[in-house]
Every structure is written in C-alpha cells, then in structure tokens.
Amino acid sequence: MRKVSLFCTKCGKAFPVDSSNFRCDICNEPLELELVTKGKIREGNILRQSILERYADFFPFKDLNEDISLHEGFTPLIKSKVVSELLDFKSIYFKNEGENPTWAYKDRGTIVALQHALKLGYNKVGTVSCGNMAVSVAAYGSRAGLKTFIFLKENMPDEKLGPVAIYNPISVKVQGFYGDLYDKSLEIGKKNDIYFLNSDIPFRVEGSKTISFEICEQLDFAVPDYIVMPSGSGGNFRGVEKGFRELKNCGLIDKIPKIICVQAAGCSPVYNAFKNNEETIKRVQEAETIALAIANPFPPSGNQVLRRLKENGGTCVAVADELIVEAQRLLALEGIFVQPSSAAPLAAIKKLKEENYLTGNEKIACILTAGGLKVPSALAKHKFQTYDCELENLDQFIKTNFLN
Ligand SMILES: [Zn+2]
Structure with missing residues (x-):
C-alpha cells in the first residue's frame, strides 16, 4: 500500500490505511481515503485491463491481485x-x-475493497445486504476462495435469495431490526477478523x-x-x-x-x-x-x-x-x-x-x-399486450392485423 491516510469525513481525524477502521471513533461518521491530487489514466486495451490497472494512480495499491477480477466496470x-x-x-x-x-455497479466497489482486504491478510469477508451487494460479495468471495458471510433480512424473498445462494456463501437471515445490522456486522468483523465490505466503507x-x-x-x-x-x-x-x-x-x-x-x-x-x-x-x-x-x-x-x-x-x-x-x-x-x-x-x-x-x-x-x-x-x-394465434393461421393473422 502507498503511504496515504484515511480521514473522518466530518472531524478530519486521520486513521492508518492498513487497518479496517471504517468509521470515526469520535463522531461515528464514515472514513474516506485522502483525495488524489496527482495522477493520470494509464494507456492500454480495456479488453485486457482491469479498472484497477487502468486507474491505478487513483488507488493506493502498489501491486494488484488480478486473479480475482471478473472484468468489472468498463460499462457502456x-x-x-x-x-x-x-x-x-x-x-x-x-x-x-x-x-x-453481477449486473450492478456494486462489483466496482467489491473488487477494490477485496484488494484491500487481501492486502491486510484477511481470509474471511462479509456484507450486510438484501440485494445487489450480497450478490456481488458472494460472487467475488467465491472467486477469491474466501469464507464469505452474507447477513440478510429475515423475510428475504426467494426471488432475491437464490441469486446470492447460488455462489454458496454462508447466508444468514437475521431476525431483528435490519437497520442495526450494519453496525453489528462491523463489530462482529472486528472481533472475528472478518472484513465487512458494507455499502459505504472507504474502499467501496x-x-x-x-x-x-x-x-x-x-x-x-x-x-x-x-x-x-x-x-x-x-x-x-x-x-x-x-x-x-x-x-x-x-x-x-x-x-x-x-x-x-x-x-x-x-x-x-x-x-x-x-x-x-x-x-x-x-x-x-x-x-x-x-x-x-x-x-x-x-x-x-x-x-x-x-x-x-x-x-x-x-x-x-x-x-x-x-x-x-x-x-x-x-x-x-x-x-x-x-x-x-x-x-x-x-x-x-x-x-x-x-x-x-x-x-x-x-x-x-x-x-x-x-x-x-x-x-x-x-x-x-406494467401492462403488456400479447396475442394468441394458431400456427396455421399465423401468416394471415399477421397480415390482417399488422401489415395493412
Ligand atoms: Zn470524526
């Protein structure tokens, strides 16, 4: 990691970058990496580059673990x-x-936060989400071979659970107030060496x-x-x-x-x-x-x-x-x-x-x-209009109804 600091977005207190402090211990506001003031966009072919490589000047990593990339970003x-x-x-x-x-912007933050987690030596990651972030962390956690914990809402519908569960993380539906789960997860992470890639952590x-x-x-x-x-x-x-x-x-x-x-x-x-x-x-x-x-x-x-x-x-x-x-x-x-x-x-x-x-x-x-x-x-x-027609009548049906 390059020599940069994390700062509290409210009071400005500095924190070391090689730690998993995500929030200020004084005001509980989110931490953020210091602003990059010098850098350029790297040349190269985006069909072969990762976002971490192309925009390397804007991240504090000295070297990259490219194996875990699923070629996120570079969207149209x-x-x-x-x-x-x-x-x-x-x-x-x-x-x-x-x-x-994983069909959402979350993959960008996941790959960057995962780099940080790996640099710090974590082999367990997690997140709190009932949607896109859970899917993203589950996918990348699996790719990186890390033990992955996903804390979900207790009444999570199957429509949303399946796309997370397919990657086979440790999925826990948590009973209780979902709003408290964010802080709780960070606390559990600190105690048990699990890097929680939550919604607004600095590297995400x-x-x-x-x-x-x-x-x-x-x-x-x-x-x-x-x-x-x-x-x-x-x-x-x-x-x-x-x-x-x-x-x-x-x-x-x-x-x-x-x-x-x-x-x-x-x-x-x-x-x-x-x-x-x-x-x-x-x-x-x-x-x-x-x-x-x-x-x-x-x-x-x-x-x-x-x-x-x-x-x-x-x-x-x-x-x-x-x-x-x-x-x-x-x-x-x-x-x-x-x-x-x-x-x-x-x-x-x-x-x-x-x-x-x-x-x-x-x-x-x-x-x-x-x-x-x-x-x-x-x-x-949404209301959709569809039609029914027998195969033998299809030609006539199309002609009569749509081509006149
Ligand atoms: Zn602060």
Missing part, C-alpha cells in the same frame, strides 16, 4: 435517442451499470470513482453539466462525486458536474434533510417503495452526502413510485431494462424539467445502477 455510456426526444432534451446519456459481472467508495473516470473518458473529457444518480446508503454518490474532484485535481477535466441525488419518495431521509436545510439526516420510520435497492431508512453516509451535495451545488429529488415505474417503461423504449431504483434518475429528470430546474439544453449523464432482471416482480406493475 449510451446516448439517448428515444427518451431525449420524448422528453425534449438535447443530450442525455445512460451509464448502463447492469453490464457488470473508491471503487465507485471509476464510474466518473469512465464517463469522462467516454465523453472525451467534455464533462456533463449534470450527473443524475439514485442514492440509498450514499456510498456510490460519495465515490462518483469524489472521482470527478480527483480528475479535476489532476488537471484532466476543467469542471465538476453538478450531481442530482435521487431518492424514492417512500424512503427519502437525505431528501428530507436537504429540503429542510438540515445538517443531519433523520431515520425514516416506514419505508414504502418499489425501489427497494435505495430504500435505506437511515443511510450510513447520509450526512456526508448532505455535506458534499452542498459543496457540489447539486440538488436532491424524491420521486414517487408511479414516476419510477413510468421511467422504467421509458428506458425500455430506449432498449434498456433496469431495476426500479435505477429508473429513479430518469423519473427525476422528467420531474425537474416540469419544475423548470432543467431546461432540456443541459448535457446529462444518468447512472443506471443495475439491470432489470434483478427485480422481476416489478414487471407486474
């Missing part, structure tokens, strides 16, 4: 054709994170920076005016925002996009605090939304998201489930199928245009965090 940035026309925008791009090895945040790096590369460093992204725990927001700041520090871009942080109206602790200009988030009592992946009633990085959002000059939006479902349908018209929480940014764009916050002339990149097959039950919210 797709220019909108259908949606931008429908909503009257000049320039919307979709960063499709559903094309990661570092992995999310690569989303910004790729967007800049894909746009030839002509940075978007806005990044629109969903936010649950706040870890991904922190990484994406930090990534742009580091590129600017290194002289690779000349401005930092404003970030629009999107939450579901049925669970919006960050939005509630932002709207009321408060410095700390309050726990949401009852989360009720289709966008389960971002329904975190008490985001562990919520306060840091508020701090960074203020500095960044962006905004926070809460969108209702009806809008999310509509945005999911709109994205499908574009040819992209995402899970409900990943449709929330497009719902926000539409809402912000109606409220005249956006004019339609801005250059916008939307981060679509995970693929649609992650939550097949959401398909029940």
